[in-house]
Amino acid sequence: MTEQIAPAPPGTRASLPRRESRARRVGRAATPLLWIGPAIALIGVVVLWPVVVMFRTSFQHISPDGFVLGSAGGKNYADLFHEPDLKGVLTRTVVWVVAVVAVTMLISLGLAQLFNERFPGRRVARWALIAPWAASVMMTSLVFRWALDANNGVINVFLHDVGLLKSFNSNQADWLGRPWSAFVWMMVVAVFVSLPFSTYALLAGLQTIPGELYEAARVDGASRWRIYRSITLPLLRPALLVSALINVINVFNSFPIIWEMTRGGPGFQTSTTTTFMFLLKQSYIGESAAMSVLNFGLVIVIVLVFLRATRWKQQVT
């Protein structure tokens, strides 16, 4: 590192024999590797190599206890596409991602606006907001599962108190027992745990909008809604885009909510592709790898679309 940063102390470098200069040039080119090499190695082993293994596995014939029995050709993919539940799983995944992210972003826009206002106790109120972000999603989901208990879950107790629930232990009270109501409640939990990050990202975006713009608009007599539409929303675009993308990735890959609340069942009726992949993995490893490859491809498509929309190069350089 010294070659690049500090000027060589007199008498050391200059007196080295000439023929070493080539070795030194090689050394100089390798210097960055000393600093970023460990990071590349870690990414390579943990993030990149599993992708290769996953592709390879998707073409292997593997016994449920993990032994490779030979090549499977495209059979894993054929099996996957003939899976009667796949269509439902894919449809649910799209509903899950689109609905959760759209609702999250809409509510976050409101929350960010609210928590950007000055009022006494704002700091404490913001701390409360982070709880679902810091807590493990698994434990939050378990609380909701408990609160939705058909016999005495607090949500049911509350719905009973306000007259929306007629009787406990009824079909209506068993929210997680019916696929669609279970799925809707799980989307509620997914929105709940996604709100803190989105709100904070939009808050950070709001804080970068210069106050002068608002003052100028007010001087010009613009209405509150007009100011929001013509100044806030357009300037919030980058924050909106990036938090929407991060939410799409998180929600798409989300496992704990569905796993803890319904285990993806009954059958696969509340599964998305992520939980479907996990359930397949327990007995059909090759087919599960094929599902993983499909998931991975979907993530790549989403990311590429986003990179195009935001031009990552501007951030990196």
Add this chain to the structure above:
Amino acid sequence: MATVVTDAPPASHRRGATARARSGRRLTPRKVVLALAAYAIAMIFVLPYAEMIIAALRPPRELLDRGYLPKHVDWSNFTSIWKTGFKDNLGASLKVAGGGTLLVLLVAMPAAYYTARRRFRGRAAFLLLVLATQMFQPAAMLVGIQREFISFNLPSPLLSLILVNAGFNLAFAVWILNAYFSSIPAELEEAAMVDGTSRLGALGRITLPLALPGIVTALIFTFIGAWNELLVALTLTLGAPDRQRPLTVGINNYIGQYSIDWGHLFAGSVIATLPVIALFALIEGKVVGGLTAGSIK
């Protein structure tokens, strides 16, 4: 970059901000309504965790009661849980989260420092690689991770979990540290070196202390991420003994085939969750900058 903005708003904002702050002192009716709405929303956000505590404190006899609060408070779940293997799970989680965090810092700090200070061939490619890893989560390649680590055959699944958690949290740490190192002028280090300090001395005495908020943020965020991780832990610790199973897996074991030990499940969740929420509150304002990788400017 958003971090820097949140910490110290540029001078151009300040006049507007103080003007707004002055008008903010007055409690207009609108402000009162907004504040009440915000408090109500804040309440909703902590309610599930309040319910977690309430459920953990319910005596077993009142577990099926339909009241919002139990009639008696019973701490026995918090004492008897230590006989259920929970202590081993806690130890395993501390090892995974602690080891993962240490590894992330050791790997991310040099990379972030070098990319902040130097322009070299491959720098953009490296940063793109880091950015790309942030877009991927273990769930998208779980089968690959499982098969790879089976073939590695490491002595303990905790080692595998340390590696996986470090790998997937690296991007956040690199980005946030890069932003901090970039915001510290290189002239400060050079000035110290002119005064006779070595390069490492300048790093240790000038740069690292100035970047400390970023380092602490990376540290806490990585720790919490590894602490809360479920999917990979569930996959890589199949059939492992309690002392090799982190909390998330251990707490799942209170869910039996036919009945759920809710008392211990929530007592364990409270112990695992409350410290983490408190830690997160420390870095609350700085996390977004690392996650959005400087695209909110």
